[in-house]
Structures are given as C-alpha cells and as structure tokens.
Amino acid sequence: MTLRSERSRSRRAARALCLAAAVLLAGAAACGKKGPPLAPLNRAPEAPKAVEARRLGDTVYLRLTVPDKPAAGAGEVSIAYLEVYAATLAPGAVSPPNRDFLRPAFVIAKIPVRPPPVEDDVPEENTDKRPKPGDTIGFLEQLTPALREPQEVSKPVPAAAKPESAAPTPPPGTAPAPPAAAPATAAAPVLTRVYAVRGVAKNGAPGPASTRVTVPLLEPPAPARPGAATFDSSSVTITWQPPASSSDEAPGVTYNVYAAPAPGSQAIPDSTSAPAPLNPAPLTDTRFSQAGAAAGQERCFVVRSVATVGTAAIESEPSEPMCVTPRDIYPPAAPKGLAAVSGAGVINLIWDANTEPDLGGYIVLRGEAPGDTLQPLTSEPTRETRFADRTVVTGVTYVYAIVAVDRQTPPNQSALSAKVQETAR
Numbered sequence: 001m002t003l004r005s006e007r008s009r010s011r012r013a014a015r016a017l018c019l020a021a022a023v024l025l026a027g028a029a030a031c032g033k034k035g036p037p038l039a040p041l042n043r044a045p046e047a048p049k050a051v052e053a054r055r056l057g058d059t060v061y062l063r064l065t066v067p068d069k070p071a072a073g074a075g076e077v078s079i080a081y082l083e084v085y086a087a088t089l090a091p092g093a094v095s096p097p098n099r100d101f102l103r104p105a106f107v108i109a110k111i112p113v114r115p116p117p118v119e120d121d122v123p124e125e126n127t128d129k130r131p132k133p134g135d136t137i138g139f140l141e142q143l144t145p146a147l148r149e150p151q152e153v154s155k156p157v158p159a160a161a162k163p164e165s166a167a168p169t170p171p172p173g174t175a176p177a178p179p180a181a182a183p184a185t186a187a188a189p190v191l192t193r194v195y196a197v198r199g200v201a202k203n204g205a206p207g208p209a210s211t212r213v214t215v216p217l218l219e220p221p222a223p224a225r226p227g228a229a230t231f232d233s234s235s236v237t238i239t240w241q242p243p244a245s246s247s248d249e250a251p252g253v254t255y256n257v258y259a260a261p262a263p264g265s266q267a268i269p270d271s272t273s274a275p276a277p278l279n280p281a282p283l284t285d286t287r288f289s290q291a292g293a294a295a296g297q298e299r300c301f302v303v304r305s306v307a308t309v310g311t312a313a314i315e316s317e318p319s320e321p322m323c324v325t326p327r328d329i330y331p332p333a334a335p336k337g338l339a340a341v342s343g344a345g346v347i348n349l350i351w352d353a354n355t356e357p358d359l360g361g362y363i364v365l366r367g368e369a370p371g372d373t374l375q376p377l378t379s380e381p382t383r384e385t386r387f388a389d390r391t392v393v394t395g396v397t398y399v400y401a402i403v404a405v406d407r408q409t410p411p412n413q414s415a416l417s418a419k420v421q422e423t424a425r
Contacts, residue, residue: 066135188214195212366400
C-alpha cells in the first residue's frame with residue numbers, strides 16, 4: 001500500500017467519525033425540546049354493521065350494531081355519535097351516490113354514543129343510557145304524509161353536458177381508466193325510502209356509511225280480522241280471518257303473529273325496537289298454535305298481514321287482540337296397579353303412584369260385592385299409595401277402586417282404577 005492511499009483512507013475515517021459525532025450531538029441537543037406537532041390520529045369508526053329495516057304499518061324500525069373498531073388501522077375507536085340519513089325516492093329513481101346523499105339536508109337523527117371505558121378506571125354505577133360501541137340498537141321513524149313526497153337528492157345532468165362520444169383511447173402503455181362506479185342500489189320500481197347510517201369521530205371525521213336499506217312506501221295491507229282463541233292441556237291456538245279488503249299495490253298477504261300484553265298489563269314494550277313475530281316465517285294459514293297453557297295465565301296475540309314487494313315486506317297495523325285464559329279442566333290419569341291383601345280384621349290396599357305435577361292425592365272407594373255401588377272411605381285425599389281398611393266385617397267380600405284428584409278448586413277427578421275384590425278374615 002502506498003503512502004498516498006494510506007493518507008486518503010485516514011482522511012475518510014476521520015470524516016465519518018466527525019459525521020457520527022455531529023449526529024449524536026444533534027440528538028442530545030434535541031432531548032427535552034418540543035418538536036413540531038403531529039397530525040392527530042384519525043380513529044373514525046368503521047361502517048355500522050347488520051343494518052336492517054322493517055316496516056310495520058306507518059312505522060319504520062331500523063336495527064344496527066354500533067361500530068367498535070376504527071375504519072383504518074388498529075387501536076381504540078373514536079365515535080361521538082351516529083348520523084342516520086334518509087331520503088324518499090320517486091318510482092324509477094336511481095339511488096343517489098354518497099356525495100349527494102350523505103349531506104346535512106338528509107340527516108334525520110343523530111344518536112349520541114357513550115365513549116368506551118378508560119382502562120384502570122374504577123367501575124361505578126352507570127346511569128349513562130347512551131349506547132356504547134358494539135351495542136345493537138334500534139331507531140324508528142314515523143311515515144308522515146310529508147315523508148311520502150319524493151325528494152331531489154341528485155340534480156339531473158343537463159343533456160348538453162352529457163358526453164356524446166366514447167371515452168378517448170388512453171395513450172399507449174397506460175392502463176385503461178376504471179369503469180364508473182355503479183349506484184348503491186338499482187332503481188326502485190315504486191316509491192321508496194332509503195336509509196344509511198355512519199359514525200362520526202370525536203374530531204368530526206366521519207367514518208364510512210353502512211350498507212343502504214330501503215323500504216317501499218306503498219299502502220300497507222289491511223289487518224287480519226280476529227277469530228277464536230282456544231286452549232288444550234299443552235298449548236293455545238288462535239284462528240283469524242283474512243283482511244276485509246286487499247290492496248291493488250301489493251295484492252296477496254301472508255301473516256305474522258305477535259304476543260300482545262294482556263288488557264290492564266303494566267308491561268312497557270321497547271318503543272324503539274320492532275317486535276319479533278312468534279312464527280319463524282310468514283304464515284300462509286290462518287291458524288297458529290303455541291306450546292304452553294299455564295292455568296290462570298291470560299295469553300293475548302295480535303296478527304299483522306304481510307305484503308311482499310320485491311325482497312321487502314310491508315306489515316299491516318295489528319289486528320284486535322285475541323286473548324285466552326287456559327283453565328285446568330284435565331283430570332289425572334286413573335291409578336294403576338291396585339292390589340288387595342286380606343289380614344286379620346284388615347284388608348290392605350297398595351297401588352302405583354301417579355306422576356302428574358299438580359296431583360292432589362287419592363280417594364279410596366269401597367262397596368260390597370258385586371261392587372255396583374262404591375262409596376268413599378276417605379273424607380280427604382291421601383297422598384299415600386297404600387291404605388289399610390280396618391272397618392271390614394269378617395266373611396264379607398268387598399270391592400275396591402281408587403281415583404286420583406288434582407289441586408284445582410273444585411278438583412278434577414280421574415276415572416276409576418281397575419277394581420279389586422277381597423274377602424275379609
């Protein structure tokens with residue numbers, strides 16, 4: 001190695017050491033000093049999930065899940081409130097793009113959201129009734145005549161402004177332009193109200209909008225006409241008549257059955273949530289049975305007619321309530337296994353126990369052979385499944401039978417058990 005190259009390598013090493021020292025000194029000088037402010041993290045919420053809409057009469061019920069995650073990245077979601085948007089579209093109108101729909105003019109409600117709990121906070125009795133992230137909530141809107149008037153959401157494009165020729169061919173070597181985005185939903189054939197929901201962060205940044213849901217604004221069908229309400233030992237049954245009239249807009253109906261509070265009941269239903277029908281799918285029959293017939297507990301039902309428009313359903317106002325109070329008119333089964341054994345001055349009886357949960361006991365009956373007439377030997381029902389008759393007369397042949405009774409007032413009495421015959425000793 002020459003002296004010149006050795007000196008050059010020494011100079012390069014020295015310059016590297018100086019640069020490293022300068023970086024270290026700059027870093028040390030920066031310690032404790034406030035740097036320029038960083039842009040705030042945007043934790044705007046993701047789109048609300050599971051958005052559904054149901055129309056019962058002139059009420060639209062929305063149901064959705066409050067977002068609990070940010071739209072982008074990880075970490076804690078920031079959500080101050082939910083914005084509910086709605087607009088009424090004329091028949092044949094194409095659903096508008098978000099830039100036209102998600103505007104203040106179409107906000108029909110703002111639902112405040114409770115912030116998530118701060119870690120390590122001592123839990124206290126929470127009186128905050130606002131929903132929190134992850135909750136499933138309901139919201140309703142009454143369809144007034146004003147809301148049935150079509151609204152202009154997107155201004156029509158003048159004919160002169162519409163392109164008359166195909167899009168220009170892109171220069172060689174460039175990718176073709178993507179196709180124009182399709183509308184959120186296809187044109188509705190009938191007057192329709194469209195809904196969407198989105199969350200807004202604490203700093204005012206909106207998250208993405210939910211999937212849109214639509215509700216036809218045709219006249220609802222007429223309610224079903226009440227019929228009879230009956231019961232048996234294990235179920236209650238209602239029957240009804242079809243509506244007195246049908247709608248030309250939505251001909252043909254099926255039915256949903258709902259539990260209804262009994263007259264005078266203090267139960268207060270959730271006014272923001274649509275009631276759930278008792279039947280899993282709309283009924284084509286005009287009869288419905290439900291298991292369970294507790295004696296003395298009144299059961300009431302209402303029926304709503306259901307008209308289907310495309311994939312949406314419109315339900316009528318409820319029918320008049322149909323109520324029934326089951327009564328226990330069903331006796332226990334006749335006792336089985338009755339046997340008699342004679343002893344000195346006594347005839348002992350034994351039989352199998354009944355299994356009814358409301359069993360009140362047994363009554364022992366006796367008569368002299370041939371046993372055409374039997375009289376009770378016990379003044380009160382006995383819970384035992386054995387009985388010793390010590391009032392017998394030696395040499396007399398007796399006929400015995402057992403009946404079971406329940407705890408109703410007056411009690412329901414079973415049929416006679418099989419008769420047995422025994423001679424006293």
